[in-house]
Amino acid sequence: MARKVLILTEGLSSPNTAKSACSVIRYRRDELVGVLDTTVPPQTCQGLFEVGGDLPVVNSLDALPEANVLLIGIAPTGGSLPAAMRELVLAAIKRGMDVESGLHEFFNDDAQFAAAAKASGSTLRDLRRNNERDVAKRQNISTNCLRIHTVGHDCSVGKMVVAIEVARGLARRRVDAKFIATGQTGIMVEGDGCPVDAVVADFISGAVEKQILAHQHHEVLVIEGQGSLTHPCYSAVTLGLLHGCLPDGLIYCYEMGRKTAKGADHIELPTIESQRELYLAMANTAHPCRFIGVAISSRCVEESAYLAERDRIESEWKLPACDVFRENAEPLVNAVLEMLKD
């Protein structure tokens, strides 16, 4: 049966609060029938999410009876299900809809959800559930596959979107490139990958390495980054991923105007230049690596400010720079193509 996906963003329908929803709307539009939020009037997605055009936002499960999958469209800090979503999830399960969740709190472990799913025949898919138990071996890594990794200044600065856009841009140039998803949203988009932040800490680099080994028959892998090396909560995830995927080339991602760490307003971000040196130092302890481009998220500033920043970065960092939303990823795609020639 064809998937007809309804995204749940109850009370959190904005680009900042429903990051997963926005990416699924952007990249899996073909499967979607709408978005469910009972706290707002029925309208189109574009107004609430700045993406999705006329895809409907509805305020009742009854409004889109053809939906057969409910997808949880948020990724909150800590990964628990907001209380307001609980009854809607339960109602969807009772209708026999499958439910897909990227939360840390697993739906299959919830007695009420599990019982309801058993009764209705619906399937609960916990995208972050994993049983990774292999340490990294750092062996049999192909030298014929170029590994590109997006890293960043902070959480939510575009690392996943940049990785997807670069992989798709390479494919359009007839390069055999694959996006390696490392978070629940990336997995929703790509259909495979590893939820690295949900892996037991001892096995995170090993879990990433397995993704590399499984896909290194491709010419290029573009590996989604997570968090940042200086984030107060998630630096372990960032380093385990960096050391597991052994990048040849890094793309630095940041957002103009971001001053403090996402989720920790009292923590100032380091300068992008000082952080660049940390990434280089930590990456090169594992594998020779350099930056090949910079992805600027300029959504909070005017175009003129963006263009000035882009020029400054290109001149000071001596690397191509662009905003893949405002423009496109071609400068970064070209940087990868240059690296392939080397």
Next chain:
Amino acid sequence: MARKVLILTEGLSSPNTAKSACSVIRYRRDELVGVLDTTVPPQTCQGLFEVGGDLPVVNSLDALPEANVLLIGIAPTGGSLPAAMRELVLAAIKRGMDVESGLHEFFNDDAQFAAAAKASGSTLRDLRRNNERDVAKRQNISTNCLRIHTVGHDCSVGKMVVAIEVARGLARRRVDAKFIATGQTGIMVEGDGCPVDAVVADFISGAVEKQILAHQHHEVLVIEGQGSLTHPCYSAVTLGLLHGCLPDGLIYCYEMGRKTAKGADHIELPTIESQRELYLAMANTAHPCRFIGVAISSRCVEESAYLAERDRIESEWKLPACDVFRENAEPLVNAVLEMLKD
């Protein structure tokens, strides 16, 4: 009932292969009745483990019928139970002995072990089991508690023992100091702590922070390090711990003669000087921090080589240095006392 602990090291009775056993023998001797290894003739611990004096090594559960706890004395890469130990564990459970394990593979999840324990009334304690689900907040960190953290060149270079010896040395000097255990062996010794390498990656810094908040009424916390920032498998654990415990002072631990990463012989270790800079850079992104001493493990070299190395390090690093096994931890204890005066 008083604990009468029998340590299981089946087929792995050496200082290198039974690290947990050696530390428990060193620090919890009062609870021990012996060590079980059916593959060697009955003898004393000292010969096999270089510690433990006349504590008996027996080759049958029948030899020490008073034992009421079986403690798994190994911590293998990957954390699975060796097949050779399985029947002995099961026999111990059937006798009604409690079993303590620091493996990643949980005994309570093993249907056969769980059923046997239910039948005999014994308790299975999985020391690495945790349900940590809080991200770090980096708030309410006391400025009245000095945090010292042992970090190192590689796995198994003495970080836990150095932390214990410094905490005990401070206590002898009437400083209110506590050892914060971060691994299963440290937890066996201290009776509390957090098995950080078994925490889901998103929550590792948060789990460490909880340990700090719970114990910062002490004057000094000495926090056990794990892995290294450059280890191919475990660097994520090391960084999550470093950023979760926000050390004021670091003690660098290394082993003379170690050339390659433990468990990955094809990976060369960086120089200790280059690694020192990585630790300083990564620690200082979170909290102002400096090295206060160096702990040298010199077990593989002659005393004269050790003494020359100690002099070289003290001169080049301008820090106190010592081997806490060969000598004692006093130079490091004094360095902490100096820091307390500042």
